[in-house]
Amino acid sequence: MSNYRIQGATGEWEVVIGLEVHAQVTSQAKLFSGAATAFGAEPNTQVALIDAAMPGMLPVPNKECIRQAVRTGMAINAQINKYSRFDRKNYFYADLPQGYQISQLYHPIVGEGSLTIEADAKAGIPEDKVIGIERIHVEQDAGKLMHDQHPTMSYVDLNRVGVALMEIVSRPDMTSPAEAGAYLSKLRTILRYVGSCDGNMDQGSMRADVNVSVRKAGEPLGTRTETKNVNSVRFVMQAIEHEAMRQVDVLESGGQIVQETRLFDPNSGTTRSMRSKEDAHDYRYFPDPDLLPLILEDDFLEDCRASLPELPDAKKARYENELGLSAYNASVLTADVDTARWFERLLAETAKASGKAPAEVSKQAANWLISELFGALNKLGTSLEESPVTPEKGGDLLALIAKGTISGSAAKQVLEIMLETGDDAETIVEREGLKQESDTGAIEAEVDKILAANEDKVAQYKDGKVALFGFFVGQTMKAMKGKGNPQVVNEILKTKLG
Amino acid sequence: MTELTELGVARIRDGVKAGDFTALEVAEAFNANVAAAQEALNAFIVATPEKAIEAAKATDAKRAAGEELGKMGGVPIGMKDLFATFDVQTTAASHILEGFRPQYESTVSQNLWNAGAGMLGKLNLDQFAMGSSNETSYFGNVISPWRKAGSNAPLAPGGSSGGSSAAIAARLCPAATGTDTGGSIRQPAAFTGTTGIKPTYGRCSRWGVVAFASSLDQAGPMAKDTRDCAIMLEAMAGFDPKDATSLDLPVPNWEALLSADLSGKTVGIPREYRMDGMDAEIVALWDQGVAWLKDAGAKVVDISLPHTKYALPTYYIIAPAEASSNLARYDGVRYGLRDLPEGANLQDMYAATRAAGFGPEVKRRILIGTYVLSAGFYDAYYTQAQKVRTLISQDFAKAFEQCDVILAPTTPTAAFALGENVDDPLSMYLNDVFSVPASLAGLPAMSVPAGLSKDGLPLGLQIIGKAFDEQGVLNAGLALEQRAQFTAKPEKWW
Incomplete structure (x- = not known):
């Protein structure tokens, strides 16, 4: 437990934080199509027929994306589920051509795992802490709407449609913005080691949904809010700080926290309501009938493990x-x-x-x-x-x-x-001419010259003014234009001065 | 030239190969029949005579060059308008896809073209393959070439592959593709005196076939007889890496291994298919079928498929659930119909487009499917239906410990009149009662014309086989066909 507390009018509040991180899988092709995934391409140039949801097009899982998810799971010491399945999450939006996102709700590919964040006294993390990870599942990304291309219409860019994402869901084990920041940084480090995600948060390769609730010590968990798509470690910390404060203010002024989805505004560092649970979608999840259950063979798992750095x-x-x-x-x-x-x-x-x-x-x-x-x-x-x-x-x-x-x-x-x-x-x-002189003879010659020229100081030194040693070193080095090996100069001086 | 249109797949293929006639002559003959019947039967949404001619010329040129002609060399066929065909309008008989010209070719149709077949046109069907009478097509219903004795009332050709069944029965094509989700090949075949087989789920690629219910949809051939179906299925089937549910198995030589000798085979008769109040004609035909199969050397045993009565409700949960999601892509954003009222936002556009683009039956099924998948109902409906589906599959697995194939009627009645069931979806859905169980279990099943009703309308018998055993199904079908000697054909009135 970190010592992070919000000081409210009614006393101290604890903060409980869980993160859902969306990490784009590093892969040449999309999760279910052969289209390319490069960042920053011209709109609608990386779109296969299935990405545009043309009639009769079918998804076929890209083995490389599956492999990366499994390797990531192994890197957080997680349970790898040899049986997993894809489900459809149904909703209408113009950036979602199929009208559903293929995801994994009921049987994710990776189960329970964890990672350790390091003690950082300055940040208020007194000791190393294990943060639980509930699951990792793979799913498709959606496209992008462009609202600035036409006075009355929006344009759709399907390049990102179907790009493979890993959703990495933590346990609500973090209790301060610093812990959440450390968790996100550590997760990013691991993903980059494994090579399963490039971790470029500014390009959207990694983004976090931040779940925050507050409570008084010893009380049960409070109602949480979810702040969507926060795209840097700093913003995640800011969003938590602001959201926790906001919740304390609401509760202390007699209000209730509404379970809702919120948006983070990086310019103001604040969050605002996007939609509440009442108008939340009914996603009508069901197993995708176009895809068979994903069965991982032992050989495949061994290959994944052997390939971990x-x-x-x-x-x-x-x-x-x-x-x-x-x-x-x-x-x-x-x-x-x-x-x-x-x-x-x-x-x-x-x-x-x-x-x-x-x-x-x-x-x-x-x-x-x-x-x-x-x-x-x-x-x-x-x-x-x-x-x-x-x-x-x-x-x-x-x-x-x-x-x-x-x-x-x-x-x-x-x-x-x-x-x-x-x-x-x-x-x-x-x-x-920076080569240093280590030749004992050459240095001895210089030392002898210096000692001869400074007989008075030699005498003082021998009388106990040992601080003069530095003077002899300096003089020798100066004479040698800084190129004398200081170690050798020291040794020779020590011998000669007795 | 008219005789050429009496020929089936095998005889056309063999005749072209032998030089008895040219592929071009065959294509021209069928093109002429298609054109002549269009107004009366409405079997095609789009005719493509030039495609048929082009393929025929290619076959004739190959023959001249002494090359192999392919399994379907010189055979022009009808293509159900659920298969995407390159640059040829593909609509699923819907308004929402009217004018849509895919820039890709479905795997099954490509396989057929590669085998030497040519395309006469895109066949009408129930909208998005949802229906049993072809009355849900946006492009008007197909009229069956059959008529009841002494009546001119237009009859349903069955559905959803009703364009396919009507076109074969009326000699507009020697064979056609069909798709079967809950009986859409077998029921129209039974209604029109034609033969059709739905193979094991996964035999034919679904890539490029407009989806209705993904876990059930399966393409298959419809033709005049069993041999023609065997030939065409060989051409259509095969593993397709683009379909994750495709079977990675070699395609057997079904035609070469056809045999009507059923010695050593056991035929199961499911007692639950004998329902109260069943049409006496159908019962009699079924009994006759038992006798024919015995005559072919088979042993006949009674079997039980105890969960049969749950098949129809199970199907009408699973199929609409999948459809409600599969049809979400028709939203007016990227292709097909877009209805954008003045000042409309995105939601308004969706609503207007889908309201205008989908017919009532499609809407009904989207609503049912959306309902059964929604929060609070999912477990009671969808999860429960999946459990029952497993039980139905287990029923078959147990039954097949005692028998090799199952014999049952294809439909509870002969063809009904257009409009007869249109206001009563439940009685329309009952048409699928015998065909749906095999669909839920993914098993190969076939309808063979076996006799005529007292009104002179065709009746079909159904053979259901073990998974992957299309051969067993085709052989039993052949045995029935040889004994039924079904030669009736509709009198030409169009």
């Missing part, structure tokens, strides 16, 4: 236990599958280029990626995906540090130049 929780544990990364670094690096992949390539390249075991260079690689590269990319306003420094180039750079060829401060300079020019590290080091 290492999942975020396992990866994070491995980064901590095997690579010795801090919990924070492991968390940052595993939060998105692309970052983790990038890191792992960087690590492999660094190990290869430096001739060391991955575990020996992992911390260096993690720190460099998180504190150097992320910062630099941020400043440039670009992302890891578009980074001019590839993992290969990054690995070369890190190996130069690991081998002592350049200093840490030189490495920063090299990175900046790499980002500007795209050149590789070694070329830059050569060109800019």
